[in-house]
Every structure is written in structure tokens, then in C-alpha cells.
Amino acid sequence: MTSGTTSAIPDLTLNDGTTIPQLGFGVFQVPPAETEKVTLDAFEAGYRHIDTAQMYGNEKGVGAALASSGLARDEVYLTTKLNNAFHRPDDARRTFEQSLADLGTDHVDLFLIHWPLPTRYDGDFVSTWNTLIEFAADGRARSIGVSNFTPEHLARLAAETSVVPAVNQIEVHPYFGNEATRAAGAAAGILTEAWSPIAQGAVLDDPTVVAIAERVGRTPSQVVLRWHVQRGDIVFPKTVTPARMRENLALFDFELGADDVAAITALDRGEKGRRGPDPETFDWIPA
């Protein structure tokens, strides 16, 4: 296993004092049977931060890659997330243990509530959050956070619990800046993790992005990912293609000017730019 270019990836400090590599690798929609190979390819390219979830069905593949990579556990930053079906405290406890077993580890670096599900469980994501606080207290989750929480959901956790989430993982890309939620996080010391950072490819042929890419001599994907990095968000683009893994990692030897950052930010389409579900109404629970 080569060390890749990880030394170039900055670490960001979370509000609990731990650090997280700003760039990682996401495995949403990587088929379970291919996940070990894809994750090993990502390690080979130099990624040392993997973002998975119970609902992706591929934690075992990530665990197998970790085991066969030859990397020490503390060389890899591992995030997973709670299945929407398991918000009740006893279910969360049981399934968290299962995640650790499937990942082949005694701890994760970050564990998230995947969706707030305000129309499920009597709207009670607070009990779920208090259960994650247990996992942090006993060290099995070094950090805990949330995903797809709105400013109102964050405010409720602040009012009713004792621990501020380390991160909020939300949809952010040039067509959906999600600025109010980013700002609410920043005001509370919560780092934003930007999911679907290249809008699953949809922003890569945008004329503004393409023009900047041509001028700075980088690819559209690199320009968009660099925009996220300069805004201070954490990103973990997904690709099953090794050449794209390397491309998406090569972000730390160039910089966008303030005008280019502003031009990409101006592509925001507000709610119309959202590609994923609205967290206020999303209520899907896997069978």
C-alpha cells in the first residue's frame, strides 16, 4: 500500500478536539460485492477517510478493505450512519454494535444520525441523539454528529441536550448552496460535510465551471471540489473509477481566486437546485 498523497490533505479540527481529513471518499451506491475492491483502490489512490452508512449495505466491504489493506486502524478515518429504521434507543444500540462488527473495528471515528425523520418516531430525534451521546461517552464513537438536520433541528438539539454535534452532513453543491444550514452550523461550531459535492456529476458541464476549469488548467470536478475546500466544508466524492479517484484527490496544489469562488457560489438555484430529498418531509424507512 503506497502512502499516496495524503500528506497534502488538510486536517480540520472538530468541536470535540479531534481532527478529520477534509477530503475523504464516499461509498454511497457502491454495490456491496464491489465495495472491498473499490475501497482498496481508494486507499491506493491515497484516501484515508471513508464515508459509509448502515443503509448503504456495504459496511462489511469497507471492513474487509480495511483488514486487507495493511493500514493500521488509526491511519483511516471511518464514518458510518444510523439506519432510519433504528432510531429507537435500543435499536440504535444493537445496530451500532453490528456496524462495529461489520467494519471489523472497536470504534468508529464518526457516527451520525443519517436523517432527522421529523414525521416519524413522534418527531423525537432527541432520544436518538442522547443514545449517540452514550456511544461517544464510552469511546466507541470518537465523534458524533448528524446528517440532513435543518437549522431548526440543530436548535432543538442545542436546547434539549448537552452535546453539540461535531458535524452536520448535508447536501451542498454549486446548484444547492444550502447556505442557511451551513451558516447555522458555523454559528454553533458545527462543521458542514457537503454530500453529493459534484451533484452526482450534474455540475460538471456547467458553462461557468467549465470556463474556470479551462482557465486554471484543471478539470471541472477538481474546480468544484476545490470550491468546497476553500469554503471550509468537508467533502468525500464517490467514484468507482480509479483515474477519477486520483483526479478528485489532486486539490491541494492550486487555489481558486475569490472571483472564481464567488462565480461558482452564484450558481446556487435555491430549493430548485436540491437533488436529494427534503429533510423536513423525508420519511423513508427501509423494509
Ligand code: NDP
Ligand atoms: P457525488 O457528487 O460524489 O458524485 C458521484 C458521481 O459522480 C458518480 O456517478 C461518479 O461516477 C461521478 N464522478 C465522480 N468523480 C468524477 C469525475 N472526476 N469526473 C466525472 N464524474 C465523476 O455523489 P454522491 O451522491 O455519491 O455523494 C458523495 C458521498 O456523499 C456519498 O458517497 C456518501 O458518502 C455521501 N452522501 C450522503 C448522503 C446523506 O444523506 N448523508 C446522501 C448522498 C451522499 P463513477 O462512480 O461512475 O466514476
